[in-house]
Every structure is written in structure tokens, then in C-alpha cells.
Amino acid sequence: QSVLTQPPSVSGAPGQRVTISCTGSSSNIGAGDDVHWYHQLPGTAPKLLIYGNINRPSGVPDRFSASKSGTSASLAITGLQAEDEADYYCQSYDNRLSGFVFGTGTKVTVL
Amino acid sequence: EVQLLESGGGLVQPGGSLRLSCEASGFTFSDYAMSWVRRAPGKGLEWISLVFNGGTGTYYANSVMGRFTISRDNSKNTLYLQMNSLRADDTAVYYCAKEEGWDFTNYYMDAWGKGTTVIVSS
Numbered sequence: 001q002s003v004l005t006q007p008p009s010v011s012g013a014p015g016q017r018v019t020i021s022c023t024g025s026s027s028n029i030g031a032g033d034d035v036h037w038y039h040q041l042p043g044t045a046p047k048l049l050i051y052g053n054i055n056r057p058s059g060v061p062d063r064f065s066a067s068k069s070g071t072s073a074s075l076a077i078t079g080l081q082a083e084d085e086a087d088y089y090c091q092s093y094d095n096r097l098s099g100f101v102f103g104t105g106t107k108v109t110v111l
Numbered sequence: 112e113v114q115l116l117e118s119g120g121g122l123v124q125p126g127g128s129l130r131l132s133c134e135a136s137g138f139t140f141s142d143y144a145m146s147w148v149r150r151a152p153g154k155g156l157e158w159i160s161l162v163f164n165g166g167t168g169t170y171y172a173n174s175v176m177g178r179f180t181i182s183r184d185n186s187k188n189t190l191y192l193q194m195n196s197l198r199a200d201d202t203a204v205y206y207c208a209k210e211e212g213w214d215f216t217n218y219y220m221d222a223w224g225k226g227t228t229v230i231v232s233s
Contacts, residue, residue, distance in 0.1 A: 045223040046156060093217070097172075100170075102148075
């Protein structure tokens, strides 16, 4: 089981804004290590969305933004589009486990 | 363009072994750490192992420690995962990923392969 907790699902109508939380602890997010975000469309490989807490790789739309505070992080998607339907994961490093950890994952549904 | 191509998956009996490979192209393979990540049916992503660019430093998730071994051949631009003592809960799609970042604990996976499927069943 993951040490980073996300809501199992979030949904929104096209054009709306949704947010996904990622709750950790003092051994991972709270220890100061970066949080990264990925999404995985059905039947495809995961793809990097956000790195270093807030940075978007080239090619990722600015509809995706993220933040980090204390032992938590969040991802926001504004102007929701049908193509955003996917599973979303946060990821960080855990110094108690001495390894990388993914969040439990959140399924985004566009109504 | 960075490309990662996994191979070696298949059906194996519990207790059996399998070796996965990941051929890399489009970047200087020997400059980057690499990881294996898996996704079991109905579950989320799970990081399982990392090897540093030189091949001498390795890390493992507790779930595979002592059973799986990560390695790389920089002369062949290839990453490997030797999986022994396989169990039913090792059934998953296995992805290799290129690591990026300025500091180990802040690494992130900026390129992924399409994955190879491992099924452990009798």
C-alpha cells in the first residue's frame, strides 16, 4: 500500500476546474523532497505532467498546474477536456522506505 | 527522440524466473539512472527498482527486495530486471523509465516505455 494518499476519483464537466490532492507525511513530502505528477491514459504508458513540485515539461498545456505545502501537494486541471480522462499519480521519495513512492492514484472522469 | 522498448514478459509459473530487458535510444544512456515501475491489474503504479548511471548503485522496493535484481549494460544501451521466485502478485505490466533530476531523492521519470506484461500463474 502506498504512503501517498489520493482521492480514488474526481469528476467535472468540460471546461470546469478539478483538483487532486496528494497527502503524505514527514518521511516523504514533508521531508522537503520534490513531488512529481504523472497521468496514464487508458492503454498507454504513464507520462510526466509536472516535475519539481510546480514545473511543466515542454508540451504539457498550462491548464495543468501544481503546488506543494507541508506534507501535501495538489494538482489542478483547469478547462477540463475529454482527453484529460486518465489516471493521475503523484510521486516522491520516502526516506523511511529508502525508495520512491507513488500515490494511490486518482481517476479523472469528464462528465 | 527518446525511446524505451521493453521485452521479455510472458507467462511464468509461481516460483519461476524471468528476465526483462529495456532497450534505450535517443539519449546518452550511460548518463542517466533508470527505473522499473509496474502496474498490477486493478492497482496503481508501483516503483520497484532503480540503478544509477554507472550501474553500481541500486535501490529496491521492499516488495521485490531479495528476489529481483536490476542491472544495465551501457555498451548495449540496455536495462535489465532479473525476476526470481515470482509470485502471483508480481503479475503486472512492467515499465522502464528514464530518470532525470539534479539530486537522487528528487529524481523524476521523464520518459517511459510502453511496457511488457508479466503473468504469474499455474
